[in-house]
Amino acid sequence: MTQRRSDHGYEKDDEDDDVLEWEDHVMATVAGEVRRRRKELRWSAQDLADKCEEIGYPIPRNVIANMESGRRAVLPLVEIMVLAKALRISPISLIYPVGYVAEVRQLPYEHPRSTWDALQWFVGNSTAEDATDYMLDHFLAHDLELRAAQAAVESEDYERWKVRTAANRVQREAAERALARYTDQAARAKAELRRHRDAIREGGGIPPFLPSPLDDVDPPESDPDTPEERL
Template sequence: MDSFEDEEESDDVPEWTTHVMATLAAEVRRRRKERGMSAQELADACSAIGHPIPRNVIANMESGRRSVLPLVDVIVLAEALGTHPALLIYPLGHVSEVQRLPLQHPTATWDAMSWFTGESGFGLDAALVRAFRAKGRQESAAFNAWNDMRSHHDAARRATDPARREEAERDADQAIKRLKAAAASLRTTRSRIQRILGPTVSVPPGLETLTADIPDGKDSI
């Protein structure tokens, strides 16, 4: 009785490869039309990137006549469509459920994307992905602060009014503080990555080139 019930339940599970390809094909077609591109124009864009995907391959994929698409094609199609490969596989906001793995019932697309990108889960791999994302945020904050610092210093040099010069210098000091904070945070993240990967593996570079521009010359972080 139990085996019969298990068999009935498995019959309700979609065929995984068909589901994945159908989701991918529909999202490629949606994004292509959203950008006003024909299948030939998308093929031309892929060729311009350096990895030709013929128009008939794109057309057959979108119509369901092609059941397999290499990962390299997914990567290039995403670039040609101005999106990320993961969003072709898990179209957030456009598909409510996807089948994450074979023999599994569909789950929320947001949950599947969280698994795919390493946002959820446990262990060192998930910790590494989270550290990688933190690294990106910290680098972005540092570059923004660096640009602000340079801009405010330029404004201070150009200012003829003492009050405006003083204001620009204060703003520059605040930008320097943000730059130092971002560099310090990145230093912590780099240490975390080193602990995860081990002492023999290279880690992302720090922000020495940015902090070297701090006027007092004493802050190489």
């Protein structure tokens, strides 16, 4: 069985049995993207090795060369992270090079699928039917509601300013109507944000940091120095 290497993985010969094992496929995809990106930056393998050393996790030139040529048997996750940082791209772009590779094999014994779809599964935007990573679901939803709440609060503040500075009654009334809409949107977004934060806590997690304009989403912390009220 013979194989021919391209910038992204291996190309199959005409023989029906010329199919790479899944591990080799993943490694070849990562190696091909490292090589493509390195050439795009007009770096030598030594240049890339120097960048890795600057980050604090040296990956020698010969290791990089062996990886790109397919002579290396393993590719640790930590090296993918360091190589991505050195190459100024995200680690996920090395594993699933969207735009440069049309299809990848997501798991063993599976047919190739769209690289974009595989990436969405990997980052949790498209979960499997049997997935139970509820904490991730809450964090993803929290991020969406956080963006909505921030946008609504900013618009609310802007419309409040327009109410104060309106030149006439017509402008003021229009600003007041817009202010009411954004106030309602902000309240609904904050309520959803609060719901997901409560679910994260109930699951034993720690909710993400809230920006100061949304401090009122969380209940105020009780003062430990304040005595409890007697019944």
